[in-house]
Amino acid sequence: MVRWIILLFFFASCHVAAFEFSVTESEFNSWDKRCKTAYAGSIVGRNSRFFRDMTPQQSAEARKFGEAAGGAWHYCAGLILLQRAASTIGNERNSNLQSALLEIRFTYNKIKPEHPWYAEVHIDYAKALITSGDKRDGFAVLNRLIQTLPDNSLPYTALAFYLRRENKLEQAIECLQSAPELLKNDSAELNYFLGWYSMEAGNIGGAVDYAKRAYALNYPVQALRQRLAQQGHNL
Template sequence: MKRLFLVAFGFLSAFQALAFNFSLSESEFNTWDERCKIAFSVSGAGKKSGFYQNMAPRQNADMKRFGEEAGGAWHYCAGLILLHRANSTSGKEREENLIRAAKEINFTVARIPQNHEWYPEIYVDYARAQYLNNNKIEAFTTLKRLTTTHPTHSLAYTALAYYLKKENQLEQAIAALQQAPELLLNESAELNYFLGWYLMEANRAEAAVVYAKRAYELDYPVPTLRQRLATKGLSW
């Protein structure tokens, strides 16, 4: 009997550890994209929020399956809100938001299948939470792993380069972007834009033009790089 009690207690404790207890304002809810809204809708917290009308059983099942197949994506989505809250708080409150954000996102990271289309985005946000928690080595490890598991996804390289640059490692940031496969370099406007920008900042403006041209051929929407290069006499 005692053994049964201990087993039951252990199961209950595990369930409580994984329980999802999260509340948010309607304005915070509206910052989510549709995927997060769908995932949150089937969580207990989502059902209590009042942001949803009662769903038909089939619709509820489909939404629940969507969130579960993404590794319990409502945890990741909660982490995004907590990262946002950290931006507008300070001191202990900011620290608590960041710590919980990393934990919430990690819940999903540990469960999402590697072939899921949401995987790269979730890993990049997990690295952001790690970096903001001053776990910088872990953040770089997460992003380097992503370049290995998803070598044709531009987010893996641009995020890695961004954080390298924040650490004043500009040449390493350029090298990270240049490690992308040639096919990706030919197709990603974002990757070409940032490679051009970082080369310009490294006083290699003529080399930057090649990537800037490609970025704008691929319809990158921000004109700043082109304008900055023009001030250096490099127009096209």
């Protein structure tokens, strides 16, 4: 009798944890190709109107792709739920945020550090935590990510972004400057934000130097160049 109770509890738990997320057409179109593929790897995705013409081989490949990224359909669902939270208020917003946390956490706990999606999953998990008010854990996620991927620019720029948003501009600059020299020499994104935050801190000379390096590395956004030009510094 006890054995059957345990089995029933197990199957009930599996049902609660089942992936039942569905998207609207506009939400589906907002996903990049990776998320569309990951969603196709889930049972819900395969049964949706978006993948009616999938072959069994394509379905198996999508499943393999999503599983290799820690059940990435959960992460991708979390991204949509974060979007929904941004456009709702009150209890609906809170519900979307909590659901986003649960979905992204599933992939966050499973994805391996060597996976190309690892940094993005961690950064978006930190975003969900911070947005829901859990700043301490959100910042802890980003700090651990820097330790895990010290040669990746994304953890530094993400942590610096949230530090700046907390009015900790000097700490944001220090975070970016703490990156390895090789990364600072090669990352257009890192130099762009060092330039932007240096400009905000009143260090125009430093801002110009970082901006020159960012644009020499082909950073596509021209906002920093334009802001410096308004102050008489043409790059």
